[in-house]
Amino acid sequence: MRLLAALHEDNRQLLAKLAVVVVLMFGFSYSLVYFYDAICKALGINVLSLSEKQTLLADRGLANGNGQVDYSREITVEFDANARGPWDFKPEVRHRTVHPGELVQVMYEFRNKQDRTMAAQAIPSYAPMQASAHFNKLECFCFREYTLNPGESKQWPVAFVIDPKLPRDVKTITLSYTFFEVAGKGGVKLGEAPKRAGAAL
Template sequence: MQFLAALRRDNRQLLVKLAVIVALMFGFGYALVPLYKAICEALGINVLSLSERQTILADKGVANGNGQIDYSRSITVEFDTNARGPWDFKPAVRHMTVHPGELSQVMYEFRNKQDRTMAAQAIPSYAPMQASAHFNKLECFCFNEYTLAPGESKQWPVVFVIDPKLPKDVKTITLSYTFFEVAGKGGFKVGQAPQKAGAL
């Protein structure tokens, strides 16, 4: 009898421990969603749907949300590209002047100069760093993998809005992309459209 009582007690303790572990795992999984979105937002990764992005822009008073454009300010946006390999990667223009809250677009061209198919992707960065929180990309090719045939060229748009809450002392923002080959990965099919909304 004593053995059975000890066994039941051990089973109850094990059950409580397992229940606590399950609850912690559920809580951790639940917390990952906002945490993931916060990290991606900070890094400028496209994770939100178009409707979610428009809602956020509307809350910020940005164009394409409620149409508020700050015509009293002009921001120079410079476009920089770095290619880690034997291919061409460049923007259609090197810079443009925009107003905070104004919807803008720039095209980027990538050409595979090799005699083999390749998979590649781009990662963005910003200067100054504080501009990244105010540079809202509605459409971007960044962080997607693309497969291009030998000699193939593709063009992709970056559609963006600069938040009017950008600090007044920031007059120039540099958006820089580094495009590099992804070894051993298939990437996106040629001709597949870039990811929408939610590009930060």
């Protein structure tokens, strides 16, 4: 009888331990989402899944309102970079041929050539001016100020979609950035993820 009671007690203890393990495993798997998000923010990783991209485009009513790319049109987007200060600042490519409604990403490179830390920001402009209303940036380093350490070099993306409502006579768009020092401001570390915005600035 005592042996049977001891066996039942052992089973209860084992069951309790297994229940604790299950709860801990569930808690760990649940916390992984936040842990992953924190790592992405710390490392400057900002990844949109295909479904998130499609949702974002649909929410903005782009690509003819149904997420479709207009393959009947081609638009040349030229990328220009101007530095108002001791920077190396350039796009990875000088131009891309894109279709309206197509999600495009282009990298820009920054390098602080001085021996001191500087805060800076990029300001975009467009040519022709009428294109600015149809040039939708989903992600852009121009949304924030940044701090670059002496000699620091970083790359950051611009992700955009051209609205199919762009007038058909516009065949070329120039996206130009001017990168300049912000006096008296600390900015944010260039490794931090910038804000996303749907509208062109």
